[in-house]
Amino acid sequence: MPITVSWINPQTGRRFPAALLLILCGGLLVSTTGAAPYTPDNNNTVLATLSDSQRALTLASPPQNEADALRLARAQIDYGRQQGDPRFLGYAQRTLAPFSQPPSPAVSLLWADIEQQRHQFTRARTRLTRLLEQHPNQGQGWLMLANIERVQGQFDAARQACGNAANSLPPTTVVLCQASVQAMTDQHQRAYATLQSLADSPLVSDTTQSVWLQTLIAEMAIQQGEPERAQRALDAALALAPQDAYLRYLQNDLWLQQGHPDAVIADLKNWQDRDNALLRLAIAGQRSQHPQAGQWQQAYQQRLDAAEFAGRTVHQREHARYLLQVDPSPTEALAVARDNWQQQKELTDLRLLLAAATAADNADAQATARDFIDTHGVHDAALQAHWPEAQP
Amino acid sequence: MKHCLILMLLLACAPAFAHKPSDSYLSLNSVSSSPxxxxxxxxxxxxxxxxIDLDSNNDGNITWGELRNRQPELAQQILPMLTVQTGQGETAQPCPLTLTGLQANDHVDGTYAALxxxxxxxxxxxxxxxxYRFLFDRDPSHHGLLKSxxxxxxxxxxxxxxxxxxxxDTSGAGQWQAFQGFVHQGIHHILIGYDHILFxxxxxxxxxxxxxxxxxxxxPTMHGALTQTLxxxxxxxxxxxxxxxxxxxxxxxxxxxLVESAIALTVALGAAANLLPGLFPKRWIMxxxxxxxxGLGFASVLADLGLMGDxxxxxxxxxxxxxELGQIAIVLLFVPLAYLARDTALYKRVFVPVGSVAIxxxxGVWLVERLS
Structure with missing residues (x-):
């Protein structure tokens, strides 16, 4: 049991000196997973609260027909993504299990979605490729495949997958798909212009498509070093989808970049149960010397420890960022950023790799990043800040 | 469908998951000298x-009382999802498990039932x-993390x-390794046994x-201080x-x-002796x-590990x-500092008396808690 007693002596107002010693000794303690168990002193003590959606999405009896199963699994996956709660992927897996021998195209797509969310990219790619060989009109499958290829830096394959979706999806969707890939290549200027004119046209009226469009514009504006333009796009997107976790994190990262840690703390204080929010709170708290900064950092560190204890490595991107920005440890950060780079090659990952390589002064990793930038013609203001000569 | 499709693409790989995945934590203690x-x-x-439906009154909250009422189900439905046996293959024999207590425990992602x-x-x-067969039929991504x-x-x-x-397979663990394990346990327990440290x-x-x-x-001399300490x-x-x-x-x-209360009493008396040194001139006797x-308190630790008897x-x-190693570490940390500080008013007039009163x-609080 870790000792953290440190009470004030009522007579003297001094901190109890022995407590300091105890804390010293406490530092020597071996920490174990989970504190000591306890017996609550009251039967009415609330130990856990179940949300309505949670109860609705964890039915005792699984759906008996495929249509119901698809609806439930879709809802479970979406809720899990929205809440950042991986248990719901497991529930969806179970919902789909009875309809997976062999799976219909719709079931396959949901399986691929679960797999890619777990960063099992190879499995998801194999599954999608096999599906699309037999059902080339599954536009959604092409979009998912394009996304996986893009995340893994296979931009030619990604563009081809976007193109294949054109047979079954509306042209605006295909344009958005292509632009998301071009953003990482020397086509970024053209893609940025296309997106802006698309935003000014009446072609995109569907809410979710508009959110996607504005999100891409915001990301590309950040990439171009136009924070005000990015903020406008973010405002537009957040007006349509205020609770969207991805957008919220993008907004908070922009605030961090622009030196507004207080805005981050105000926005994410109620999201502390989510790792991604906790990481940003730890960064913002440290920068603004917030009284809770240490607490957020410790909480995030505990999450990392718990993941490590369970042998999970899905958090590499965030882990690298933590080691760069919260608890600086360049060598370790570089090791994690490199492992992450094997899995994911989005702009965020490239920025982390380069930042870690620079911090650790590692020429080899710098060359890896440089090669990637040169090969694909990546343009990014943040990268240039790290490495001014990165652009021709 | 379009809604999902775009949302999916938009968010696909970006955020790593926030809540912890589903894990249970299992610890198992055994010794080769006891069944x-x-x-x-x-x-x-x-x-x-x-x-098991824990929320009996269906108000969305799981209370300690509701959990406690489910003890029979925990014993009959949950615990049997874990089976332990000794030996291997045809010689394997089960070690039937019984529920001996229920508590709550806070982990990083919320409260757990501790069986x-x-x-x-x-x-x-x-x-x-x-x-281990718990939960896989409801959540195939569940993991059970065992420390034995x-x-x-x-x-x-x-x-x-x-x-x-x-x-x-514990056969690979030689006696020396086992011995080291116990040395480690001893160090650990003196360091976390704050009442012993405080005494x-x-x-x-x-x-x-x-x-x-x-x-x-x-x-006046280092020699005198060392003799007393020793x-x-x-x-x-x-x-x-x-x-x-x-x-x-x-x-x-x-x-x-009784042992725990007596330990608390010794700590209180030790502190009292610092305030009335005239009454307790020979501290080593104390x-x-x-x-x-x-010593009886340390023994309870070994008993908790299932170590009793032959x-x-x-x-x-x-x-x-x-x-003893842990104790030496504490002494080596404390005594030199105290020796250096011994001549200061802070040490003599504040640290010793105020610290002793506080202890x-x-x-006293421990004593009352342990007696009740």
Whole structure:
């Protein structure tokens, strides 16, 4: 049991000196997973609260027909993504299990979605490729495949997958798909212009498509070093989808970049149960010397420890960022950023790799990043800040 | 469908997951000298809820009372999803598990039910097979994280849907490794046993001082301070080792509440002695007498590990050495600092008296808690 007693002596107002010693000794303690168990002193003590959606999405009896199963699994996956709660992927897996021998195209797509969310990219790619060989009109499958290829830096394959979706999806969707890939290549200027004119046209009226469009514009504006333009796009997107976790994190990262840690703390204080929010709170708290900064950092560190204890490595991107920005440890950060780079090659990952390589002064990793930038013609203001000569 | 499609693409790989995935934490303690195994299984209430409906009044909250009312289901439905057996293959024999207690435990992602259990193997286990079947039919991504401790040697394995059985091969752990394990346990337990630390420190506060003319004076020589320290530590060690051995061998048995209360009392008396040094001139005698009580406290740790009775000379010795090593570390940390500070008013007039009063109050609180 870790000792953290440190009470004030009522007579003297001094901190109890022995407590300091105890804390010293406490530092020597071996920490174990989970504190000591306890017996609550009251039967009415609330130990856990179940949300309505949670109860609705964890039915005792699984759906008996495929249509119901698809609806439930879709809802479970979406809720899990929205809440950042991986248990719901497991529930969806179970919902789909009875309809997976062999799976219909719709079931396959949901399986691929679960797999890619777990960063099992190879499995998801194999599954999608096999599906699309037999059902080339599954536009959604092409979009998912394009996304996986893009995340893994296979931009030619990604563009081809976007193109294949054109047979079954509306042209605006295909344009958005292509632009998301071009953003990482020397086509970024053209893609940025296309997106802006698309935003000014009446072609995109569907809410979710508009959110996607504005999100891409915001990301590309950040990439171009136009924070005000990015903020406008973010405002537009957040007006349509205020609770969207991805957008919220993008907004908070922009605030961090622009030196507004207080805005981050105000926005994410109620999201502390989510790792991604906790990481940003730890960064913002440290920068603004917030009284809770240490607490957020410790909480995030505990999450990392718990993941490590369970042998999970899905958090590499965030882990690298933590080691760069919260608890600086360049060598370790570089090791994690490199492992992450094997899995994911989005702009965020490239920025982390380069930042870690620079911090650790590692020429080899710098060359890896440089090669990637040169090969694909990546343009990014943040990268240039790290490495001014990165652009021709 | 379009809604999902775009949202999916938009968010696909970006955020790594926030909440922790579903894990349960399992610990299993066994020794090759006893057929009894003990353990604890921490299960997230959210996960438990999938198997047994804990929210009896359906208000969306799981209370301690609701959890407690489900003890029969925990014993009959949940615990059987874990089976432990000793031996291997055809010679394997089950160690039936029984629920011995229920508590709550807070992990990083919320409150868990802590199931204490005990198992009786037909023979003292040399090798344990564990079969884990909890929750996989509701959440195939669930994991069970097991830490086992056999003769003080720790082993960690993970159960998953595809790996539901593990064989804990303890034969590779030689006696030396087991011995080291116990030394480690001993160090660990003196360092986390704050009442023992506090008792020792309380006695050592004035070891660098001498009581003269109604006030504390700094010990004139290093030699004097060292002699006092050595006398106190040796006396404490001799007697607590004695009762630790006697209790572990089953020669003395006292109820835990009595031992724990007596320990709290020794801490309070030790602090009182610092305030009334005239009444307690020989501190080593106090260490000698009260060491008897603290040894019984250490023994309860070994008992918690399932170590009692015959064939435990080696674990006992290792554990005792560990306790002494931890104790030496504390002394080496404290005494030089105290020696350097002994001449300051802060040490003599604030640290010793105020610290002693505070410790006395704290120990008084423990005493009341432990007696109630």
């Amino acid at each position: 009894q195994i003990t353990g604890r299984w921490d299960i997230a209430l959210r996960d438990l809820q999938l198997v 204490h259990f005990q198992g009786n193997c037909p023979a003292a286990p040399s090798q344990l097979g564990v079969h 401790n056999h003769d003080g040697v720790e082993l960690a394995v993970t159960f998953s849907d595809n790996q539901r059985r593990h064989h804990l 020792l420190l309380t006695l050592l506060f004035p070891a660098v001082l001498v009581w003269q003319r109604g006030g504390w004076q700094p010990a 006398a106190i530590v040796t006396a404490f060690t001799v007697t607590h080792s004695l009762t630790l051995a006697l209790a572990t061998l089953g020669i003395i048995t006292l109820p835990a509440w 260490a000698f007498v009260f060491g008897l009580v603290h 064939g435990i000379v080696l674990p006992l010795l290792g554990f005792n050495i560990g306790v 006395m109050v704290l120990a």
